[in-house]
Amino acid sequence: MSVNPLLKGTVQTIILKLLEDNTRMYGYEITQKVKEITAGEIVLTEGALYPALHKLEGEGFLQTSTEIVDGRARKYYSLTEQGGEQVTSKLDEARAFVEQLQNLLTLKPSME
Amino acid sequence: MKLTGQEINYIDEQLDNQNIKFQEIYDELKDHLVSAAENERTNANQADIATLYNQIVHTQFPGLWPFEEIVKQYQSSYSSKLRAAMWRSFKQYLTPANIIVMGFLLAVSFSLPHTKPIRVTMTAMLLLVSVLPLVYCYISGRKIKTDEGRQSFVKARVLTTSYVLVWLFNLLFNGLRYLGDVWPPANIFQAIHYSPAIFMLFLELFTIYGLCCIRLCKQEFKIA
Numbered sequence: 326m327s328v329n330p331l332l333k334g335t336v337q338t339i340i341l342k343l344l345e346d347n348t349r350m351y352g353y354e355i356t357q358k359v360k361e362i363t364a365g366e367i368v369l370t371e372g373a374l375y376p377a378l379h380k381l382e383g384e385g386f387l388q389t390s391t392e393i394v395d396g397r398a399r400k401y402y403s404l405t406e407q408g409g410e411q412v413t414s415k416l417d418e419a420r421a422f423v424e425q426l427q428n429l430l431t432l433k434p435s436m437e
Numbered sequence: 438m439k440l441t442g443q444e445i446n447y448i449d450e451q452l453d454n455q456n457i458k459f460q461e462i463y464d465e466l467k468d469h470l471v472s473a474a475e476n477e478r479t480n481a482n483q484a485d486i487a488t489l490y491n492q493i494v495h496t497q498f499p500g501l502w503p504f505e506e507i508v509k510q511y512q513s514s515y516s517s518k519l520r521a522a523m524w525r526s527f528k529q530y531l532t533p534a535n536i537i538v539m540g541f542l543l544a545v546s547f548s549l550p551h552t553k554p555i556r557v558t559m560t561a562m563l564l565l566v567s568v569l570p571l572v573y574c575y576i577s578g579r580k581i582k583t584d585e586g587r588q589s590f591v592k593a594r595v596l597t598t599s600y601v602l603v604w605l606f607n608l609l610f611n612g613l614r615y616l617g618d619v620w621p622p623a624n625i626f627q628a629i630h631y632s633p634a635i636f637m638l639f640l641e642l643f644t645i646y647g648l649c650c651i652r653l654c655k656q657e658f659k660i661a
Contacts, residue, residue, distance in 0.1 A: 351468065351472075352465060352468070352469050353468070353469045353472040353473055353476075354472075356497070357476070368496075370496075370497055370498070370499065371469060371497045371498050371507070372497075372498055372499060372500065372503065372506060372507065375465070375507045375510070375511070376506065376507060376510035376511075376514075379507075379510050379511045379514035379515070380510065380514050382514060382515075382518060383513075383514030383515060383516075383517040383518040383521075384517070384518075384521075385518070385521055391464075394468075395439065395471075397445075397464065397467060397468050397471060398464035398465075398468065399464075399468045400461075400464065400465050400468070
């Protein structure tokens with residue numbers, strides 16, 4: 326189990342994608358989902374998660390609703406219409422980046 | 438597995454020591470920590486709550502002041518969210534039809550006499566338009582409950598946004614008057630010299646801003 330520093334630039338993309346698939350989620354649920362999907366290989370720290378969630382909310386990509394669950398307030402995040410559009414472009418960006426990274430890392434020196 | 442009341446109180450006490458004064462952030466962090474502790478217990482972690490709390494904070498909120506950055510980020514993100522919401526509302530109210538009505542009222546105001554009754558009436562209307570959004574937000578914000586010693590960041594920011602009109606009114610009718618007293622050229626900015634058209638312009642802009650505040654208040658207090 327590790328906190329992957331390579332994740333830094335992709336936390337927002339991960340959040341948007343998870344919310345696209347799950348309609349609405351709360352903070353802890355997001356971290357658990359990431360852990361579950363990656364079989365515990367990637368841990369999203371809360372120090373990175375909440376600032377990213379709040380930033381996305383501030384930019385109008387996420388909306389929130391609060392419910393009382395087991396006697397305590399729970400804040401759920403879901404995508405706004407603008408956030409839904411943002412998912413596609415963020416995923417395209419991430420895919421392009423991974424592709425470029427693969428090209429770079431598998432590059433063999435020229436024999437000429 | 439659910440935590441006992443005593444264990445939840447322990448988490449409350451620990452969070453109190455972190456001096457988180459805003460209810461919304463406190464609630465979110467508390468829910469996270471309690472959910473994490475419950476999950477650990479479900480996974481057969483039978484450590485006492487103090488050890489469990491330290492384990493969770495150590496792994497999930499690393500650092501000496503683990504919540505400080507989250508609190509800071511929340512404040513700046515929420516402020517930019519409010520600014521964006523106000524700007525959106527402003528654009529919605531500035532429709533072509535509203536602009537035509539505003540232009541018409543402004544044109545009519547040019548024909549009003551520059552007399553004391555007109556000035557007094559328009560000042561009273563301006564005062565009313567300045568105060569109403571603040572009163573509305575204050576009354577509707579009373580439904581937001583907070584723990585003792587904590588305040589709602591949402592309520593504080595929305596009230597501050599609504600207070601801008603009262604602040605501007607005070608600036609126009611008191612601040613600039615005093616400025617004129619100490620620096621005679623500033624006399625022209627005193628409200629007593631404003632023509633009815635200037636009053637009308639302020640009235641229109643204040644009304645739009647006030648409506649934006651009321652809309653913001655409805656939207657944000659519903660979420661909070």
